[in-house]
Amino acid sequence: MMNNSTSAQGRATGTVTSVEAVLWGTSFGVVAFMIILSNSVSIAAFVKAKPRRKHTHYFLINLSVADFMVGTVSVPLFISYLVNPQMWTSSLTMPMVHSTVDILSGLTSVFTLAIVSIERLLAVSIPFKYRLIPTYAYFCCIAATWGLSGSVAAMSIAFYLRIVKEAFYIVVILSLSLSLSVACFAYIAIIYKINQKNNSAKNAKDLTVERRLSMTLFFITTIFVVSWLPFQLVFILVHFCKTCRFSVNTVFFTKLLHYSNSFMNTAVYSFRIPEFKEALKEIFSRSSSRSGVNDMHLKEITYDSSTSVTRLTLHSPLINSNKTSSSSLSKTVEVSSMDGNQTMANSLLRNV
Numbered sequence: 001m002m003n004n005s006t007s008a009q010g011r012a013t014g015t016v017t018s019v020e021a022v023l024w025g026t027s028f029g030v031v032a033f034m035i036i037l038s039n040s041v042s043i044a045a046f047v048k049a050k051p052r053r054k055h056t057h058y059f060l061i062n063l064s065v066a067d068f069m070v071g072t073v074s075v076p077l078f079i080s081y082l083v084n085p086q087m088w089t090s091s092l093t094m095p096m097v098h099s100t101v102d103i104l105s106g107l108t109s110v111f112t113l114a115i116v117s118i119e120r121l122l123a124v125s126i127p128f129k130y131r132l133i134p135t136y137a138y139f140c141c142i143a144a145t146w147g148l149s150g151s152v153a154a155m156s157i158a159f160y161l162r163i164v165k166e167a168f169y170i171v172v173i174l175s176l177s178l179s180l181s182v183a184c185f186a187y188i189a190i191i192y193k194i195n196q197k198n199n200s201a202k203n204a205k206d207l208t209v210e211r212r213l214s215m216t217l218f219f220i221t222t223i224f225v226v227s228w229l230p231f232q233l234v235f236i237l238v239h240f241c242k243t244c245r246f247s248v249n250t251v252f253f254t255k256l257l258h259y260s261n262s263f264m265n266t267a268v269y270s271f272r273i274p275e276f277k278e279a280l281k282e283i284f285s286r287s288s289s290r291s292g293v294n295d296m297h298l299k300e301i302t303y304d305s306s307t308s309v310t311r312l313t314l315h316s317p318l319i320n321s322n323k324t325s326s327s328s329l330s331k332t333v334e335v336s337s338m339d340g341n342q343t344m345a346n347s348l349l350r351n352v
Contacts, residue, residue: 016082016248024252025082028075031259035071038266039064045276055138056119057273062142063112067262069105074098075259082252096160100153107149107175109262113224114179115141117186124193148175169239176232180225187221219268227261230254 016024042064046057077098081088088094122130152171159168231254237244 021082025079027256028079031256032071032075034263035067038263039068039071042266048282055135058138058142059112059116059119062145063109063265066105066108066112067265070259070262074102074105078255092160096157099156103156104149104153107152108145110176110179111145111148114182115145117183121186121190124190173236180228183224184221216272223261223264223268227257231258
């Protein structure tokens, strides 16, 4: 979607100073780091949560992969535009590559968000029929998100080669508008359904769960609209309002907003999913236990002259899984003195 920014530059008012360029570059760099970090953790956690994985999680893994591509390719290429804009205006290669990757990853993310909203609506509206949806249907939907976004990305190449023009704009606008509309209407319908259920909730626990889901969906809808709608409006005005003028900083701000959605997705979806939290705890607890083993050290050496055996006592701190108390772990290794120092060292390393 870089063509939005480069086209807008032609009608932008004002210029970007060196200080502003540094600030924008830093802002986009921070966003790229957050996207890569959050989605890397999400992918690792969802893979770890395989025994507890639900069908919805396949969509969220797909979302994390698309958003990860945004952080690793799209945003860094946009930063290169801020650093050296002449490189973009002197050749079509850089803007064409960025536009292709940006559309592929961005629209895949948007399409996935729209599909997740529909899937959640089915889960709330027709829960019994929803449970009968086969796994392959989810993979078909995932393939469709990449296929549709790939088709639009291919059109962007045709646009730069002057094969198509207005048709490309219309397709991009329809893709974004329909996805945003579907997601918004689906989440509004979900909230309405949940409020209906709240009136007939059997106990306080059910009511609390439903309210939590309502709040989550409110956050999702708000973040989705706030992050993508400004970019959508600028895109439409840039290409269909010939007299409109935009500040360069306005264009950059809309790009920063819609890129930021790629790490906010993880914060809203993943960190509010119990299975994701459990997998995350397992990952970090395993890392902690490994570091605890590495902290094992030699505590005591004793020698029994009657049996010619040297005893090595190893000591390591041990934290209980409930994290409420701590103790220590000790291990004794017996080594015959006639085997020599090499045997002692090998035994020590093997048992640690």
